[in-house]
Amino acid sequence: MIFSKACEYGIRATVLIAQHSLNGERVGLKVIAKEIASPEAFTAKILQTLSRNKIVSSIKGPRGGFEIPIVNMENLRLYQIVKAIDGEELMEECGLGLKACNPEKPCPIHHQFKDIRTNLVKMLRETTVHDLAIGMKDGATFLKV
Amino acid sequence: MIFSKACEYGIRATVLIAQHSLNGERVGLKVIAKEIASPEAFTAKILQTLSRNKIVSSIKGPRGGFEIPIVNMENLRLYQIVKAIDGEELMEECGLGLKACNPEKPCPIHHQFKDIRTNLVKMLRETTVHDLAIGMKDGATFLKV
DNA sequence: ATATATTAAGACCTTTTTATCTTTTAATTG
DNA sequence: CAATTAAAAGATAAAAAGGTCTTAATATAT
Ligand code: FES
Ligand code: FES
DSSP: OOSOHHHHHHHHHHHHHHHHHHTTOOBOHHHHHHHTTOOHHHHHHHHHHHHHTTSSEEEOSTTOEEEOOHHHHTTOBHHHHHHHHHOSHHHHSOTTOOSSOOTTSOOTTHHHHHHHHHHHHHHHHHOBHHHHHHHHHTTOOOSOO | OOSOHHHHHHHHHHHHHHHHHHTTOOBOHHHHHHHHTOOHHHHHHHHHHHHHTTSSEEEOSTTOEEEOOHHHHTTOBHHHHHHHHHOSHHHHSOTTOOSSOOTTSOOTTHHHHHHHHHHHHHHHHHOBHHHHHHHHHTTOOOSOO
């Protein structure tokens, strides 16, 4: 897998929350876990991380849940989610596990790999959660099965 | 990480063996582990997998070790090594962990992700171990630090 | 204020990955 | 063929990832 399971669930949860926020609704853990087909308790942990990293806002108590203000969503990039959960290794490290990706002392696949990694980073930096939420709202994309 | 640790060591070991094979030499476990800076016993396990998958040939006994015939090396692709160790998930599966990557029922990042995955697969299918071994022989690439 | 709904935090368990150790098998050399 | 060298195989251990459960904190509604 390119992302960890936690990160997959994290992105899916964020997109679902964003979709609901477009409708001015909050969404709670139970609904999230059901809609993205993820284990509930594990998803709760991941939402804590997202909340601590200001990627989602959480409100406790009755009628609480998770939300992402639309203004935030438009400037929230996939990169931030992946960084919060998996860190930046994927985006920066050597594809063959050398201590660092160093063009001065490249590993055998450095030349072939660097463009792929650059494109991945570009995609993660350019794609906003708002973009993804719109796709969901249009019914063009799906979060489970 | 894009590849598992086992796969990273596996590719690095394969390239080192190929480099020695270009010189008509066999290379043993101890030298491999030292030259690619990997844990010896774990590397032995990975070499068993590579051997079972006919990616490297192993010869037991005095003056034994591992080798890759040059003819094989020219047609041996990174894809085969990754497939043998990590399987084909990375090359085929949904980036957000849906059961399958299905363009008929795409996940929110499907469109953005599929080109990156396609380029990765292209690179893995096109790059031969011979290409990588040549880079090592030229002193243009490195397997540790 | 109190009861209730909901997230936060922390301890815990399970599975997979990474890594090691021991014994067996096979090839070479003398 | 005996001794030696090297990989194969299998059992075991440690660390990380994935996942659960219990208790605490906090916001809302009555
Ligand atoms: S050194 Fe390995 S990817 Fe750059
Ligand atoms: S459906 Fe997710 S990458 Fe294609």
